[in-house]
Amino acid sequence: MQTVEIYDTTLRDGTQQEGISLTATDKLAVARLLDDLGVTYIEGGWPGANPKDDEFFARAKNELTLKDATLVAFGSTRRANRRPEDDEQLAALVAAETDVVCLVGKAWSYHVEHALRTTPDEAVAMVAESVSYLRSLGRRVFFDAEHFFDGYRSDPDFALAVLRGAVDAGAERLVLCDTNGGFLSHEVERVVGEVTDALPEATFGCHFHNDTGVAVANSLLSVRMGVTQVQGCVNGYGERTGNADLCSIIPNLTLKMGIETIPPDRLSRLTTVSHHLAEIVNLTLDPHLPYVGTSAFTHKAGLHTSALARRSDAYEHLPPDAVGNSTRVVVSELAGRSTVLAKARASGLEMTDGEAQLVVDRIKELEHEGYQFEAADGSFELLVLEAKGWTQPFFDLESYRVFVEHRGGEVVAEATVKVHVGGERVVTTAEGDGPVGALDRALRAALEPTFPQIGDIRLTDYRVRDLDSTDGTAARVRVLCTHSNVDDAWGTIGVHQNIIDASWKAVSEGLILGLLRADAR
Ligand SMILES: [Zn+2]
Missing domain, CATH: 3.20.20.70 (Aldolase class I)
Incomplete structure (x- = not known):
């Protein structure tokens, strides 16, 4: 040789x-x-x-x-x-x-x-x-x-x-x-x-x-x-x-x-x-690099992904694991039911065609509002579970409230969360450097006595993007969060005209996913 x-x-x-x-x-x-x-x-x-x-x-x-x-x-x-x-x-x-x-x-x-x-x-x-x-x-x-x-x-x-x-x-x-x-x-x-x-x-x-x-x-x-x-x-x-x-x-x-x-x-x-x-x-890797990029074996179009599920060699020039990479399926409005089914299967979730159609319809609505599920696999997973009739069992939100105060040259944020956990009404308050950090702490404090495993969930990335900013104050923001535990990471998304509410959705979904992951283990 x-x-x-x-x-x-x-x-x-x-x-x-x-x-x-x-x-x-x-x-x-x-x-x-x-x-x-x-x-x-x-x-x-x-x-x-x-x-x-x-x-x-x-x-x-x-x-x-x-x-x-x-x-x-x-x-x-x-x-x-x-x-x-x-x-x-x-x-x-x-x-x-x-x-x-x-x-x-x-x-x-x-x-x-x-x-x-x-x-x-x-x-x-x-x-x-x-x-x-x-x-x-x-x-x-x-x-x-x-x-x-x-x-x-x-x-x-x-x-x-x-x-x-x-x-x-x-x-x-x-x-x-x-x-x-x-x-x-x-x-x-x-x-x-x-x-x-x-x-x-x-x-x-x-x-x-x-x-x-x-x-x-x-x-x-x-x-x-x-x-x-x-x-x-x-x-x-x-x-x-x-x-x-x-x-x-x-x-x-x-x-x-x-x-x-x-x-x-x-x-x-x-x-x-x-x-x-x-x-x-300390450089972001180009996702489109051949063989090793995160997009090197990523499939988006619906037609591809239905065939991919049956015959991967029809759309991949070699098995990605040969170079230690893996197939990724991204969800987008371009995608049909088969993409959603393939993506759900990759997360270990089985669905009927009818449930998949519900998810596709929901994704189309949400993408119109500015959601994007390509980097929010965790939020996608929750959509799938909801299509199957599941509701998250960890807490019900009654209300939240956030203050930001400029005091003597310092800015402090304080959040109060009122939730129902296991039939009990819990009210917690927490401070943070910023409003999102304060909210995250307050929610964790409310859940921790019942779900101590929440301590293993970390917020590892938080990103905000302005959408259609030509609308002035009516512009919406998209918040993408990444949470992780010791062996896994997942992305969540929130979109709202108000940055706090967009953040609340992404942060709380991240914690819900973390609790689900902890249950699964
Ligand atoms: Zn040289």
């Missing part, structure tokens, strides 16, 4: 993305995640380039035990007209003490002339001597040929001379980089074909940026042309439009092209690793 090495550069090239800044501790956590996923190489950073990367490599020596992956230090070749043993950059790479070093050097004569301001011969010598030097110290060396594709287009003899210098000096991999990301797949196919023919003794890698939107395609095509190492980043992180996305490359190579990449039993961790990494870098 053909094998391709997965070389992850999230910790180096990925952190070039705007908005990503990782501490050394974050980087250690990411390296462990990548090792769990089973990538072959983890490029940890650029020793000597910044104190954070120096700290990362220093701590990695003691704190990072990788099971499968090999840590790589990245850095540039020696400077012009200097001996390798006198070069600080190479000294920093040596000090990182990794088994593998990835050296980057210029493969475009234009850059040699204008950036290095040296001769082509010296540029080749910088690469060859740096590789030899690191080899003499027992390091394995990969060579990243920077701007290779541009360089090969404008001056193929020089670009090939650089590669030859590297491989003759002992570089194990020659990595062809499209640093500016401008090359299309048909050009990549031609160049990689010519280069692998010209240097049959070498082993090749590829490194693509996504400036033309085809970094993944270019990587796959390079593999077809004989490249055996693919460099990229989780979630396609990287400068500008990002690097080639490993979350697409890995399943494409493995599941579509039959090529071994990460250990087969790890592929189902891909979605978790992608989402976990998004949390560490």
Whole structure:
């Protein structure tokens, strides 16, 4: 079976993305995640380039035990007209003490002339001597040929001379980089074909940026042309439009092209690793990312979902659990009865066709008012239960009241809730920083003596959106809440002209769902 090495550069090239800044501790956590996923190489950073990367490599020596992956230090070749043993950059790479070093050097004569301001011969010598030097110290060396594709287009003899210098000096991999990301797949196919023919003794890698939107395609095509190492980043992180996305490359190579990449039993961790990494870098994951996005296997149209329930392979290009993702069915007015039935079944609720029709009719009314059930699976569940004749047994609301007071420069909110719980009238008052927090506390206080399990339910997200605000004061607001307990989370929704009442509906439904979940356990 053909094998391709997965070389992850999230910790180096990925952190070039705007908005990503990782501490050394974050980087250690990411390296462990990548090792769990089973990538072959983890490029940890650029020793000597910044104190954070120096700290990362220093701590990695003691704190990072990788099971499968090999840590790589990245850095540039020696400077012009200097001996390798006198070069600080190479000294920093040596000090990182990794088994593998990835050296980057210029493969475009234009850059040699204008950036290095040296001769082509010296540029080749910088690469060859740096590789030899690191080899003499027992390091394995990969060579990243920077701007290779541009360089090969404008001056193929020089670009090939650089590669030859590297491989003759002992570089194990020659990595062809499209640093500016401008090359299309048909050009990549031609160049990689010519280069692998010209240097049959070498082993090749590829490194693509996504400036033309085809970094993944270019990587796959390079593999077809004989490249055996693919460099990229989780979630396609990287400068500008990002690097080639490993979350697409890995399943494409493995599941579509039959090529071994990460250990087969790890592929189902891909979605978790992608989402976990998004949390560490503190960026909202694009839900539409192939394979790992939350919408990657989401179905909305009614026709699809009725067929999906019968034959999932009719509308999904592969079983989502292969990459650790899952099918989601969203409810909307586009959806018919079958969507509602499929969605209810996904929540473990069975319904008759008649009950499903009641829910569909109700959803259509509510969506007209501004409700939206795509992110409110909890409120949807209550609609289903109500269609089946259920009424919530936990409390009956008599009234609530909220005061907000500006007092001596401080704003305080106080809420009073009057409810009937188990046949008894309960009146509770609570304070909070804001009116919704005060209401939530007052309701909890009323319910807690009868339902102590309410203490395990947390409000984890609260979002307000203004609807049709052109109506001025008549505008309605939509409140979306997420509540969670130890092993589950659910969304609820409220819509009203008054933000407090919209919040009351979403918050109280969240608590009702939580009590139902606790009962079920
Ligand atoms: Zn790059």
